[in-house]
Amino acid sequence: MKAVLMKAVMVRDFGAPGLAQVEEAPVPTPGPGEVLLRVALAPVNFVDLLVIEGKYQFLPPRPFSPGKGPVGTIEAVGEGVTTLAAGDRVLAMAEQGGYAEFCLAPADQCYVLPDAVGFEAAAALSLAYDTAWFALHARGRLAEGETVLALGASGAVGDATVQLAKAAGARVLAGVSSMAKAEAALAAGADGAVDLSAPDLRASLRAQVQALNGGRGVDVIVDPLGGDVFDAAVRALDWCGRLVVVGFAAGRIAELKTNYLLVKNIEVSGLQISDYRKRRPAQVRACFDEVLALAAAGRIAPRPVAAYPLADYATAMEDLRARRAQGRVALRMGEG
Structure with missing residues (x-):
């Protein structure tokens, strides 16, 4: 029997975007515990750039189709899948395969969409809001009434951090790359904006935070940037504050002298969201x-x-890398 074919981005050699080609590939068959998703939208994430370029810490064997967290409609279910059925609209936290018309995903990592949440909204939530939720709650242990600094607030994770922190009853400061982006962060719910392009950031970031927060530092910082911003941000933590590292979009992996943690009783932790999906799926479902x-x-x-x-x-x-796109970047496979 002739295989049914689909279009998919296939990575055969690691390198710059454009090296991989859109090819015809067989539509996969779901195995035990899997579903086959007809992809409507696949979000484009900074991590996808790292995977395609061969720079991520976890790289799938080649050839493969990249793309994490697609959304769409279940086409078929594999053996043993009883909680999902063909026709269900889901956000599927697949680790790869989303840049294709069809994608396999573990059934226990698919989340049925409420009627009020469309595919575009779900694609915007994917990988950004779960990352922000775990940074705030699992790693940052955010309590109602505390103050959060969301770095990179104009990016997907930063914007999600602002909104989820506000929904949790926190006061929120948004770290933006220029004050021209402050208005959008304030509209998303931030109580104030911190200019990450200010001169002498190591001193000025802390001064801005204290000016906006009654002379105090912040309780929780979510940092998807790293580099010089991390160096400055750790100094803006209040006593017993917590900083959560979720990425290095600024390009440099920062280093920290641990005596600074001791003298201020502060914590710096990291978040690799994929590990939570593998190790604590019940907590991810609650998220x-x-x-x-x-x-x-x-x-x-x-x-x-x-x-x-x-x-x-x-x-x-x-466009994602250069921050040219307006809104959350995604690939559309169909009208969905």
């Missing part, structure tokens, strides 16, 4: 239950999606 409920109730507002056709995946990735 998505809350996030999807907040979205359905209108208490968080996922960003609009800038959707590109699959054939333009390289343009989408370069």
Whole structure:
């Protein structure tokens, strides 16, 4: 029998976006515990750039189709899957395969979308809001009434951090790359904005935080940037504050002298969200239950999606890297 074919971005050699080609590949068959997803939208994430370029810490064997966290409709289910059925609309936290018309995903990492949450909203939530939720609650141990500094607030994780922290009853400061981006962060719910382009950031970041927070540092910082911003931000923590490292979008992996942790009684921890999906799936499901409920109730507002056709995946990735796109970048496989 002739295989049914689909279009997919296939990585055969690691390198810059554009090296991989859109090819025809067989539509996969779901195995035990898996579902086959007809992909509507696949979010484009900074981590996808790292995977395609061979710079990520976990790299799949080649050839493979990249793309984490696609959304769409279940086409078929594998043996033993009883909680999902063909026709269900889901956010599927697949580790790869999303840049294709069909994708396999573990059934226990698929989350049925409420009627009020469309595919575009779900694509905007994917990998950003679960990362922010775990940074705030699992790693940052955020308590109601505490103050959060969301670095990179104009990015997907930063914006999600602002909104989820506000929904949890926190006071929120948004770290933005220029004050021209402050208005959007304030509209998302931030109580104030910190200019990360200010001169002498090592001193000025802390001074800005204290000026906005009654002379105090902040209780929780979520940092997807690293580099010089991390160096400055750790000094803006209050006594017993917690900083959570979620990425290095600024390009440099920062280093820290641990005596500074001791003298201020502060913590720096890291978050690799994929490990939670593998090791604590029940906690991830609780996360998505809350996030999807907040979205359905209108208490968080996922960003609009800038959707590109699959054939333009390289343009989408370069626009993401250069911060040219408006809204959350995604690839559209169909009208969904």
